[in-house]
Amino acid sequence: MSGNLPSAARIVSITEENVRVKTLVLNARAQAQPGQFAMVWLPGADEKPFSIVDDHPLTFTIARVGPFTQQVHALNVGDRLWWRGPFGRGFEIVEGNGAHLLIGGGYGAAPLAFLARRLRAAGRQVIAIIGAKTKAELLLEARFAAMGCTVVVTTEDGSAGGRGLATDVARDVAHRERVATVYACGPEGMLAAVERLCAELHLPGQVSREGYMRCGLGVCGSCHHGPWLVCRDGPVFTVG
Amino acid sequence: MSGNLPSAARIVSITEENVRVKTLVLNARAQAQPGQFAMVWLPGADEKPFSIVDDHPLTFTIARVGPFTQQVHALNVGDRLWWRGPFGRGFEIVEGNGAHLLIGGGYGAAPLAFLARRLRAAGRQVIAIIGAKTKAELLLEARFAAMGCTVVVTTEDGSAGGRGLATDVARDVAHRERVATVYACGPEGMLAAVERLCAELHLPGQVSREGYMRCGLGVCGSCHHGPWLVCRDGPVFTVG
């Protein structure tokens, strides 16, 4: 009868990743796969889904986009936040020859950084394509580089790296290098492009989708995507 | 959330032990210590406590004394009865030199037969004193003998064995032989005599008490004996 109530954890460090994004490290541990998420709660405010970007210690990378993330950004080291999870299905590390191609759009880079760490620990070659609208919104490039990933940066306005979409860069990479699997996380439009790319190049792919989360438990149906529940059958889905 | 509901079991054999007592073997198993009991249920009738006299297969030895035991005695092989348990604290097999002295009065011989089997399996010397009012009510003497116990029979009317109380026989035995521990099960008067005997001879003893059982779970308080609950702290209590 112990259930899965939110647990309180203290913030032990806060890193400003860019103008809109902070990484919060908590004094808590989870046992999670990259791509899994947690429901993060602030009593009196709201509870929203965030990817687990490290499980030990538990870490979230949170973009300020609205009321809840605003309140999270206002927290200081020593303050508490609450979480329950991990939920859903994460990325599966696939066998196969070649590079593991990671495509991150916006805060999508966050769960991929967790995946990259696991891939690198397993000795895999990782190419990380980090896309954003503009330079100021680029996320975690340095962290991927420090792990020994090949990092390719691209922005829609060309303010950093090449100008263009992450999926176009991915196509170029896939033509140059042998790719084992594509892993992507980012806005729905980008994911659709990744799906087409995987089909076009006959590459296995895994994409992390968003859905509107209420329960996070696979019952309320609010996160449906076709016959699937993003919170339970996803957020990571196989494509290609 | 699985709880401890009564389970149904089929009767696979019935042995008439004497005019009033039957042994029922069920197609069920338990993991029990001698002295532990189960609540035996017949839907529509009642639910009453009985000692587990073997756990593998589950076996009860039941004296016909009133409405419920009457209904149990009317059952045939292939019929079902229900049980939940094992409950309570059983006999503890004590280290120590000498014979293990078992004193059974009435159906009290039943749980002691289970204990004797465990003691003999552990290579201990067992002396079983089986008492009853009269010859027709003697129980399980042959079973104790077959296990290699020394069996002493006594009846109040002298119709079998010596005439007299089991505790008087026990005193004689204890004067003749070195006794490690006394284990007793039977009517309250006999148990009180056993308690006095243990104190007198400075012998460790364990007695299995009766109490009026409702819940069997240690909550309803109906089986209280001083500050103790027979269903939880007993039925076996240490004396001496």
Next chain:
Amino acid sequence: MSLDLSVDLCGIRLPNPLVLASGILGTSAPLLERVARCGAGAVTTKSCGPAPRAGHPNPTVIDWGGGLINAVGLPNPGVEAEVEIIATAIEQLAPLGVPLIASIFAETVAGFAAVAERISTANPDLIEVNISCPNVTAEFGRPFALDPASAAQVTAAVRAATTLPIIVKLSPNVTDIVAIARAVEDAGADAIAAINTLGPGMVIDVESGQPILANRVGGVSGPAIRPIAVRCVYDICAAVSVPVVGIGGVTCGRDAVEMLMAGATAVGVGSAVYQGGPEVFGHIRDELAGWMQAHDYASLSEFRGIAHER
């Protein structure tokens, strides 16, 4: 031995007695189809009201240990959009032979009638009238299901608004559920569903000192409520002659058997989807079939209601 799990619910044939309960996975046609393919004998849509509703803020659903507690707050796209969803779902369910139950709610008696009328145009197999959600309150600020007179009023209004069979869903949170059951039967309910969530309940986070649900209180469901649900179904079945859909805490074949023995015609399954996923319907159905086989039962009617015999 041939095994027949089918059920006749108000003239509608269910291939087996397991019904997806309202509010669980009933938000889209593809999801409803998936649940049917997983083994449900009927599926119920998420309760739909006259207009779109956003529902309550999060947290809305929590696993507190004995099951779930929820205050989702009836988010739904409104009846106009729901008609589309139901029409698509019916098409996808038809080849599977799995009927669809459309669940409706409203804030007023007239609202119930209007939603019933509109939803009927999509031609669901049955309509379930949810008068028991803590978020649907009568004039005096309480769910219609808490009072025999208001429960009957809603039932009669819906009865007049549609020719489809109607199931009225009751709340256990009343002093006398049998009185409510009798009232809705008299007012024209073709069937009764029982129970909606228990309580409400409250779970407090002891670190913040705050109730966890944003709505502070919520309905309790899952294994913890099963004995209450079974008793409600037993008592209602003894008092009315319309069929009863028994809902509450069913997670396995044994629990389904228990509901049927209490007298239920069909058995709703909701929170069990949390632990078991949509596949839980197939598992419960197979356990039920296995149990029947082991006990030499060929059809549900052979043991339905036997707990009433002495």
Next chain:
Amino acid sequence: MSLDLSVDLCGIRLPNPLVLASGILGTSAPLLERVARCGAGAVTTKSCGPAPRAGHPNPTVIDWGGGLINAVGLPNPGVEAEVEIIATAIEQLAPLGVPLIASIFAETVAGFAAVAERISTANPDLIEVNISCPNVTAEFGRPFALDPASAAQVTAAVRAATTLPIIVKLSPNVTDIVAIARAVEDAGADAIAAINTLGPGMVIDVESGQPILANRVGGVSGPAIRPIAVRCVYDICAAVSVPVVGIGGVTCGRDAVEMLMAGATAVGVGSAVYQGGPEVFGHIRDELAGWMQAHDYASLSEFRGIAHER
């Protein structure tokens, strides 16, 4: 830091807030003393009526998985014998500083007054008036606690029959528990206890097709009812000004904290004795103390009722 777990309940000092709930282990003076030695802050006797009662036949109590379900049927030795038990118990409890609450019931309003008067001669610290047991029914065949008017009648009659402080114990099985709480407060209750068992519920043995309890239905207690109990306590505390003894599903320090945060003055513990034995009182007390220490609380009043703040 000094830690004060003590509670003032109607002018009576409890060394800690944990109260042995009625019907659990409260059948003899030595048992009551044992529970006090194990760490209870107060002990309640098994409910006692005007005359001896045998109670229902077995099975009477079952562990169904989420807690217990019981229909013990109020076996008790009658008030004359109970007076002896209480007198002995009080003597044994005095050196421990643990007060005794005498629980009473009756079938009529006058019966309640008579038992209260007689039991007062044994001088218990408080009297708990059990109007909520399904076996104690008013004229119209339902427990007094199911109706504000009958609940108030019993309260007023007991109030007039004794000068001791009285706690009235309520049932959760009502449409509006707050209305009942207000009624008994107005009628002179010094405190309210909530909740008695939930339901009733029913658990069916699927092999025989029979309800397991000989009484067929029984009250549900233990972990499964905790969210309902917490909500009842929260709602009652918001509505009345007398202290509330919060009871239902408490098994650990965290649960006790939750009840206190909902506003309870003291916390009843019943079914937890099944898993934890009488020693559970010491364990819960120590967990509560440990939690307070970890959170820098020196007394219960620092966090009592904080779930009401927003």
